[in-house]
Amino acid sequence: VASAVPSRDELATTSPDHRFRLLVAGTTALSARAIVNARQFCDSFLPGRYALEIVDISRHPEVAQAEQIVAVPVLIRRAPLPRRLFIGDLSEIDRLKAELGIALAQVPSRQP
Amino acid sequence: MSAGTPDSATQPMSAELDVDKLRARLAEADETLRALREGLVDAIVVGDRVFTLEGAHAESNRLRGDALSQMDDAVVATDRDGHVIYMNPAAERLHARAASGTLGRAVGTLYTERWYSDADRAQAEAASAGLAPWRGHSVHRRPDGTEFQVESSISALRDGSGAPTGTLIVFRDVSERMRESLLQRALVTLSDRIRDIDDPADLAYATAEILGRTLGVSRAGYGIVDRTAETITVKRDWNAPGIVTIAGVLKFREHGTYIDDLLRGETVIVSDVYDDPRTASTAEMLCRISARAFINMPVTENGNFVGLLYLNHADARPWPEQELRFIRDVAERARVAIDRREVQQQLVALARSLERQVADRTQERDRTWVLSRDLLGVCDAQGVFLSSNPAWQAVLGWRQVDLRDMRFADLVHPDDLAATHRALARLNVGTASVRFENRVRHRDGGFRDLAWSIVPDEARFYTVARDITEEKRSAVELENSQRQLRQSQKLEAVGQLTGGIAHDFNNLLQVVSSNLQLMSRNVADPEKLQQRIEASRAAVSRGAQLSKQLLAFSRQQALEPQVTDMGSLVQGMADMLQRALGEAIEIAITVPPGLWRTFVDPAQVENAVLNLSINARDAMGSRGRLSIELANTPLDLAYTGGEVDVNPGDYVLLAVSDTGSGMPPDVVAKAFEPFFTTKPVGSGSGLGLSMVYGFVKQSSGHAKIYSEVGSGTSVKMYLPRSEVEADVRVASAEPDELGGTESILVVEDDPAVLVAAVDLLSELGYVVLTATDAASALAVLEGGAVVDLLFTDVVMPGPLTSPELAARARVLLPEVAVLYTSGYPQNAIVHGGRLDAGVELLHKPYTRSDLAKKVRAALGVAAAG
Numbered sequence: 007v008a009s010a011v012p013s014r015d016e017l018a019t020t021s022p023d024h025r026f027r028l029l030v031a032g033t034t035a036l037s038a039r040a041i042v043n044a045r046q047f048c049d050s051f052l053p054g055r056y057a058l059e060i061v062d063i064s065r066h067p068e069v070a071q072a073e074q075i076v077a078v079p080v081l082i083r084r085a086p087l088p089r090r091l092f093i094g095d096l097s098e099i100d101r102l103k104a105e106l107g108i109a110l111a112q113v114p115s116r117q118p
Numbered sequence: 119m120s121a122g123t124p125d126s127a128t129q130p131m132s133a134e135l136d137v138d139k140l141r142a143r144l145a146e147a148d149e150t151l152r153a154l155r156e157g158l159v160d161a162i163v164v165g166d167r168v169f170t171l172e173g174a175h176a177e178s179n180r181l182r183g184d185a186l187s188q189m190d191d192a193v194v195a196t197d198r199d200g201h202v203i204y205m206n207p208a209a210e211r212l213h214a215r216a217a218s219g220t221l222g223r224a225v226g227t228l229y230t231e232r233w234y235s236d237a238d239r240a241q242a243e244a245a246s247a248g249l250a251p252w253r254g255h256s257v258h259r260r261p262d263g264t265e266f267q268v269e270s271s272i273s274a275l276r277d278g279s280g281a282p283t284g285t286l287i288v289f290r291d292v293s294e295r296m297r298e299s300l301l302q303r304a305l306v307t308l309s310d311r312i313r314d315i316d317d318p319a320d321l322a323y324a325t326a327e328i329l330g331r332t333l334g335v336s337r338a339g340y341g342i343v344d345r346t347a348e349t350i351t352v353k354r355d356w357n358a359p360g361i362v363t364i365a366g367v368l369k370f371r372e373h374g375t376y377i378d379d380l381l382r383g384e385t386v387i388v389s390d391v392y393d394d395p396r397t398a399s400t401a402e403m404l405c406r407i408s409a410r411a412f413i414n415m416p417v418t419e420n421g422n423f424v425g426l427l428y429l430n431h432a433d434a435r436p437w438p439e440q441e442l443r444f445i446r447d448v449a450e451r452a453r454v455a456i457d458r459r460e461v462q463q464q465l466v467a468l469a470r471s472l473e474r475q476v477a478d479r480t481q482e483r484d485r486t487w488v489l490s491r492d493l494l495g496v497c498d499a500q501g502v503f504l505s506s507n508p509a510w511q512a513v514l515g516w517r518q519v520d521l522r523d524m525r526f527a528d529l530v531h532p533d534d535l536a537a538t539h540r541a542l543a544r545l546n547v548g549t550a551s552v553r554f555e556n557r558v559r560h561r562d563g564g565f566r567d568l569a570w571s572i573v574p575d576e577a578r579f580y581t582v583a584r585d586i587t588e589e590k591r592s593a594v595e596l597e598n599s600q601r602q603l604r605q606s607q608k609l610e611a612v613g614q615l616t617g618g619i620a621h622d623f624n625n626l627l628q629v630v631s632s633n634l635q636l637m638s639r640n641v642a643d644p645e646k647l648q649q650r651i652e653a654s655r656a657a658v659s660r661g662a663q664l665s666k667q668l669l670a671f672s673r674q675q676a677l678e679p680q681v682t683d684m685g686s687l688v689q690g691m692a693d694m695l696q697r698a699l700g701e702a703i704e705i706a707i708t709v710p711p712g713l714w715r716t717f718v719d720p721a722q723v724e725n726a727v728l729n730l731s732i733n734a735r736d737a738m739g740s741r742g743r744l745s746i747e748l749a750n751t752p753l754d755l756a757y758t759g760g761e762v763d764v765n766p767g768d769y770v771l772l773a774v775s776d777t778g779s780g781m782p783p784d785v786v787a788k789a790f791e792p793f794f795t796t797k798p799v800g801s802g803s804g805l806g807l808s809m810v811y812g813f814v815k816q817s818s819g820h821a822k823i824y825s826e827v828g829s830g831t832s833v834k835m836y837l838p839r840s841e842v843e844a845d846v847r848v849a850s851a852e853p854d855e856l857g858g859t860e861s862i863l864v865v866e867d868d869p870a871v872l873v874a875a876v877d878l879l880s881e882l883g884y885v886v887l888t889a890t891d892a893a894s895a896l897a898v899l900e901g902g903a904v905v906d907l908l909f910t911d912v913v914m915p916g917p918l919t920s921p922e923l924a925a926r927a928r929v930l931l932p933e934v935a936v937l938y939t940s941g942y943p944q945n946a947i948v949h950g951g952r953l954d955a956g957v958e959l960l961h962k963p964y965t966r967s968d969l970a971k972k973v974r975a976a977l978g979v980a981a982a983g
Contacts, residue, residue: 036159078163
């Protein structure tokens with residue numbers, strides 16, 4: 007039972023400089039992992055500076071068409087431009103950081 | 119293998135922009151292909167369709183996924199940092215949060231947890247950290263602040279090497295269940311609380327308090343409702359802290375229109391008085407008494423609305439079905455408890471009353487035992503009296519100690535022993551009680567007559583005996599005096615006859631005396647002497663015959679009914695009657711062949727005939743005709759229904775009729791009364807007819823008098839047919855009660871008889887006209903009425919006689935048939951010159967079938983002629 011509308015809860019952030027859209031297919035294993043990883047990544051490296059919108063394309067296939075996407079799960083960076091795609095469960099944090107050009111200096115603590 | 123384009127600080131040219139875009143798209147396509155190759159993709163979008171890809175372990179993964187997604191229990195998995203990495207649909211439902219909004223976030227975004235104890239908290243945290251799993255209860259609070267109770271199981275998630283990688287939490291919402299058990303506990307508490315309360319008012323308060331506390335409302339209470347005044351009276355209610363009681367009398371109409379629903383027996387449930395149309399206009403009023411939300415539940419007794427259980431809450435509040443059910447349960451228990459209390463009080467009162475009654479009865483019984491004049495006793499199977507009351511000594515002289523050494527058989531008169539044993543033997547074959555009489559020995563050696571009633575009970579016999587010695591003697595004396603009375607009646611009758619008999623004897627003596635005188639002169643003439651002797655002997659023989667009859671009649675006989683041939687009995691009286699009544703009275707005795715037997719006392723029949731004959735003689739002034747007729751007469755319901763104390767059945771009719779002066783109706787009505795007489799003082803006792811009546815009634819028969827002043831009297835006695843000879847009866851197989859549609863003019867002066875005749879004829883289908891005498895009947899015919907049959911009484915008042923009426927009718931209607939009816943036997947009618955022989959005559963009383971038959975016969979004859 008995925009959300010019926012694109013989840014926009016992360017928009018609460020007042021002035022995000024990073025906007026992401028994560029397209030998933032229901033609650034398949036990869037998709038679920040992608041959601042967990044995307045959120046952890048953003049919270050770790052872009053705390054308070056990002057907006058993450060999660061769209062279930064099994065309910066909103068029109069979003070996939072508009073984004074010209076054929077494979078999910080996929081994280082789309084919509085801002086800053088240029089647009090970037092990251093396909094998969096987003097478990098390769100180093101590659102994500104490299105692609106997004108995020109400074110290593112902002113490594114958060116992952117241990118409680 | 120890079121999917122991105124290098125960042126460029128410079129502003130690209132337009133052409134370069136297109137190239138960059140293409141390059142970017144190409145990079146995206148490359149990235150897609152790489153991801154597909156590496157198995158990083160689990161779904162592909164083609165157009166508007168989504169195809170889910172299945173990897174190598176997809177099958178088992180999917181099974182696991184399906185199982186988790188179909189579980190009712192919520193499942194949430196977190197990583198070691200407490201971020202949600204999995205939640206199943208049940209968890210989404212329970213918290214009203216989508217997985218996509220929660221995955222990767224702290225569990226706290228889904229709920230915060232509150233434990234019931236610090237120990238629980240410590241154990242749950244230890245379980246999360248990978249120590250011993252914890253299973254227990256806690257409260258989850260959703261981000262919107264609502265709470266629910268959960269039963270959860272917390273354990274560590276481990277990787278292949280067994281190292282903890284996170285936490286698995288499985289839980290379910292047990293709020294409903296907890297609430298249910300809370301309510302159940304409240305019901306148990308209620309039962310415990312009200313068990314020892316006797317006063318219904320205290321009981322109502324205890325109930326209200328439990329309701330109020332359990333449901334957390336502002337107020338609960340019970341009030342008595344006055345349906346007519348539409349008020350509720352509350353003695354005492356339960357109020358939450360800070361809430362003011364509403365005890366007192368309240369008018370329903372001041373608080374809304376919902377009283378109408380209550381009167382119909384419906385429970386009124388209002389979640390917010392501002393929203394409900396029944397209370398919207400009185401909402402302010404209700405809010406002032408802390409009843410923004412309320413429940414009013416009618417309490418009925420035998421279907422009547424007598425009380426009201428109410429719950430008020432100061433704020434708007436829903437009333438879930440679960441709570442309503444609980445309130446109904448509580449109300450029901452309280453009602454049952456109150457009922458039971460009332461029944462208990464009644465039972466206690468009843469028990470006290472029973473005790474008193476038992477005591478009273480015992481006292482009464484003891485008193486009865488001591489004071490009874492009847493001999494009461496308890497006897498064992500051997501016939502020994504275990505106890506006996508004081509009456510034994512009073513009546514028989516035996517003391518209780520004397521009786522202990524004797525058996526019942528020792529007390530019974532030797533001649534009564536066999537009969538007594540026979541009576542007692544009936545008890546052994548299951549008879550509930552026996553009654554018998556015997557003689558029992560007195561202590562002084564004499565005997566007393568006792569009437570016993572004995573009831574067995576297990577091995578004992580309860581006996582009641584009454585001394586009937588005096589009664590027996592009285593009965594014998596009564597029997598004697600009755601016999602003497604009968605005899606004196608007979609002698610009186612004989613006395614009545616003596617005139618005629620003396621005359622006869624004088625004649626006889628005259629004959630004998632004359633012949634003796636002549637004989638003395640004719641001694642020499644043997645032939646003449648012989649004649650004289652013969653004449654004398656004949657006279658003496660007649661005298662002897664007469665005296666024999668008189669003796670036979672006057673002899674004392676026991677009253678003993680027997681099967682009797684009335685024909686020969688009555689014919690045997692002819693000679694005596696003729697002599698007793700005199701030559702001027704003609705006696706006609708009619709006995710039809712095949713006369714039924716009766717079961718009567720012959721002496722009584724003789725007595726009755728003699729008495730009636732004497733009455734007839736007196737009525738005729740020594741000149742006229744006495745008819746004695748016998749006939750077989752079935753009486754049906756149509757006849758007996760109109761008479762007192764007569765049963766339908768076969769009877770032998772004995773009618774004694776005269777052509778004398780007759781009696782007016784008022785005399786007829788009293789004729790059967792004892793000592794009623796019309797005769798001069800000294801000439802009759804007035805007991806004759808009453809004796810006849812008594813005898814007939816005693817024989818289960820029926821007596822009736824028909825009389826017409828100036829015409830004569832007929833006394834009819836119906837004596838029951840003897841069943842000994844039931845086979846003699848000639849079966850009447852005719853289709854009796856054949857009716858018709860002709861018109862009939864009924865002429866009858868007796869209104870009761872007229873009505874009966876009209877009813878019977880109408881039932882048979884005839885058209886019926888009526889007249890009460892001959893003159894008015896003639897007027898009807900002269901008026902132009904056409905009738906087929908003239909059905910007329912023979913003897914009627916008025917100048918015009920029945921035969922004259924018939925003759926005049928025939929002139930007017932030549933075809934008319936005539937049927938006469940009369941209470942007098944045919945002989946008397948015909949002989950009296952009232953009718954010609956051969957006319958159709960229907961005897962009164964007639965049965966329905968007699969009437970139907972005669973009418974049909976008369977009409978048939980007319981039709982044929």
